[in-house]
Each structure stands twice: as structure tokens, then as C-alpha cells.
Amino acid sequence: MxxxxxxxxxxxxxxxxxxxxxxxxxxxxxxxxxxxxxxxxxxxxxxESKEEIFQAVVEKEAGLLKAELHEAISKIEDPREKLKAYILIRMRALNKLANFYDALKNEYLSHLEFINIIRKKYDDDEIATVENILSKGIENGEFVIESPHLASIAIVTAMKGLEIPIFVEVNSENVEKRIDDLVNILFYGLIKR
Amino acid sequence: MxxxxxxxxxxxxxxxxxxxxxxxxxxxxxxxxxxxxxxxxxxxxxxESKEEIFQAVVEKEAGLLKAELHEAISKIEDPREKLKAYILIRMRALNKLANFYDALKNEYLSHLEFINIIRKKYDDDEIATVENILSKGIENGEFVIESPHLASIAIVTAMKGLEIPIFVEVNSENVEKRIDDLVNILFYGLIKR
DNA sequence: AATTGGACTAAAAAGGTAAAACGGTCGATT
DNA sequence: AATCGACCGTTTTACCTTTTTAGTCCAATT
CATH class of the missing domain: 1.10.10.60 (Homeodomain-like)
Incomplete structure (x- = not known):
């Protein structure tokens, strides 16, 4: 360096x-x-600008999270378990980052174009990662999914929806269990035939 | 009257x-x-107040949507199809209500307590409806779900997450198909064994 | 008794403005 | 190459005044 x-x-x-x-x-x-x-x-x-610094901050943050996620899932072979681990860790990580986002949440930043570019980039990256896991599962014959791209969008979108716990009171003790339950229900057994 | x-x-x-x-x-x-x-x-x-009028407006709106949903699903017997129809119609209805919500979206209303009360009431109601459908499916032996309550929270939350199309450009032509795809993937075939 | 309009008030929002703070530049210095 | 103080045009803030607003009251009407 x-x-x-x-x-x-x-x-x-x-x-x-x-x-x-x-x-x-x-x-x-x-x-x-x-x-x-x-x-x-x-x-x-x-x-060059304040925006550039902010962008660098966000990108470093995203990079650390990405590395953490990669580290956690790289050892896991089974696509099913891999996806599960990915979702679990991503949702836990978001919990940790809550402080960082809280200060920004009350600002109206979405009209700043560079924010949307960062956001989209980050989202696309996440979708790609999930899609990659799904594709490996399809190759394995373990998953039968017609459109892994659409499926990965659905998963990422659902995770975003689940980020903010609206309905159930959350305390740090039960949040882990709750995430685990939701992941299992949503992606492994919401409706079992 | x-x-x-x-x-x-x-x-x-x-x-x-x-x-x-x-x-x-x-x-x-x-x-x-x-x-x-x-x-x-x-x-x-x-x-008694402006708030009370607004509450009445929202409650009427919610009531109409609820009636529309009930009307649409009441004929369907199969819980699987019933749930699917519910999700489809709810998401389409939200599209229709977009204008109504748009004007309110740019206001910061969540600090007004009565808004949160309305929201929670509406959410609880929706969860209860979904839970009811799930429970019937469990009775039938068609669904195998350990916690229908948690599952219904997951479904409603996921729908909320999917309300706002962030990633994919949406035009009125493909939105229907997209909702259908997502519903199918999320709840009927995200990961088929 | 049920219903209404208009004058009224206290509080909030809107409008205006001068000063302060801000993002960003420049030329000089090390 | 790296650092900095002084500076500029613009935006934000802080403060004030005026206007608008939610809600009240009461006399008038039906």
C-alpha cells in the first residue's frame, strides 16, 4: 500500500x-x-469532493461486509446450507451496522444521485452473489429453479423487507432465533407439499 | 344507515x-x-378532529381493499391457490392505491402516533388473514408449517419488501407477470428439493 | 333538539432576511 | 508531492414578522 x-x-x-x-x-x-x-x-x-469521501466510506463498509460474508460461506459446500448461512450472516451484519445507518436514515438522501448509484451497485452485487449460489445448486441438481436471477432478486428483496422488524417486538435475545425461523420458513419450508 | x-x-x-x-x-x-x-x-x-377524518378515510380505504380481497378469495377452496390469489390481488391493489399513498409518502407522518396505530392495526389484520389461510391448509394436511403465525409474518413482510420495485425497471406491461413470477418463486418453488 | 355559520384564539406554518457556515478553489510554502 | 491559510460564491441557519390553521364558542336557523 x-x-x-x-x-x-x-x-x-x-x-x-x-x-x-x-x-x-x-x-x-x-x-x-x-x-x-x-x-x-x-x-x-x-x-475531489465530500461525496467521494462518503462513497469511499460506504464502499469500504460494503467491502468489509462482503469479505465477512465470503469468509463465512466459502467453507460451506452444500448450496442449501451456503444460502442459509449467507442470509443468516447478512441479516446479523445489518443488525450490527444499524448504528451506522441510523444516522443516515433520517436524511433524505435518495435525491442525491450518487447515493442511488452506490445502492444499486451494492444491490446488484448481492443479487449476483445469491444467484451464483443458486446456480451452483442447480448444477448440482439440488435446486430446481427456473429463473435463478428472478429467484435471487426475490431473496434479496425479501431480506430487505425483513430488515426492519415492524410487527414483533425485538430484543437481542430472541432476534437470532427469529431470523433463523424466518429463513427456514421462507426459503426451506414455507409451504411444504 | x-x-x-x-x-x-x-x-x-x-x-x-x-x-x-x-x-x-x-x-x-x-x-x-x-x-x-x-x-x-x-x-x-x-x-372531533382532522386526525379522526383521516383515520376514517384510511379505514374506509382499508375496508374496501379488505372486502375486495375477501370477495376474491372466498370462492377458492384450495388453500394453496387461495394464498396465491391473496398475494396476487393484494399486490395489484397496492399498485392501484399508489396515487393515494404517493401524496403521503413524502410526508414524515410516522411521528404522529395515530398513524402508527392505524398501520399496526392494518398489518395485524393482514397477518391474521394470512394465518387463517395457512391454518386451514395445515388442517387439510396440505401444508406442513411449524409456526403459521411466524410464517404469516414472513409472507406479509416479504410482500411489503416487494411493494417497491427497486432493482428492475417496471412498466405496466410486465409488472403483472413479474408479481406472478415472484409469488411463485417465493412461496411455491424458491427451492424445490 | 339538531344543525349551521362566522367571529375568535392560540398555535403552527410560511415568508423574508441578514449573518453564519459551508463546499470547494487558489496561490504560496515546505 | 504534500500542506496550508486566505478566500469566494452559494447554501444553510437563526431570527423575526406575517399569515394560515386547527379547533372553540355562541348566536342564529331549521
């Missing part, structure tokens, strides 16, 4: 903290500069 | 129009009064 990249990484780490506490809007470039003990212009030496 | 209820119903119908066009906040009691050709105090003779 080059010197320049190290500095960029430091800025990203510091910015991540500030963004996660105050959101995108209320985080100022001056704050980031002060927190990194640099002049504001120095920040602009490494990044 | 008594005279009083007829007048209330007229007010609700007029208010529905205005709410759907301008949302909750930007709809004024004066507007409702003018549109109903009544004095404002007359409106307050029939309803």
Missing part, C-alpha cells in the same frame, strides 16, 4: 466515524479536516 | 379526494368544509 493510499484510508476511517454519528449533511469538511489534523485543502488533495 | 352516518360518509369521501391530492398536512379543514359545502363547525359536529 502506497503512502497516499494510507493517508486516504486514514481520512476514510475518520470520516466514517463522523458520518456515522452525524449523517452525511451535518458532517462538514472542516470537521473531517480537524479530526484528521489536516488542513481542509489537504483533504481536497486526496479527495 | 342513519342520516348522520350518510353525512359522515360524504365528508369522508370528499376528504379522501383532498388528502390523496395534497397529503395530510397540506389538507386544511377549511378546504374540506368548502368542498363539502358546509361550514367548518359542521365538520366538527361530525368529527
Amino acid at each position: 502506497l503512502d497516499k493510499d494510507e493517508v486516504k484510508d486514514t481520512i476514510v476511517n475518520v470520516a466514517r466515524h463522523i458520518f456515522s454519528r452525524f449523517g452525511f449533511r451535518k458532517t462538514t469538511m472542516d470537521e473531517i479536516a480537524i479530526a484528521t489534523r489536516k488542513g481542509k485543502s489537504s483533504i481536497y488533495y486526496y479527495f | 342513519l342520516d348522520k352516518d350518510e353525512v359522515k360518509d360524504t365528508i369522508v369521501n370528499v376528504a379522501r379526494h383532498i388528502f390523496s391530492r395534497f397529503g395530510f398536512r397540506k389538507t386544511t379543514m377549511d378546504e374540506i368544509a368548502i368542498a363539502t359545502r358546509k361550514g367548518k363547525s359542521s365538520i366538527y359536529y361530525y368529527f
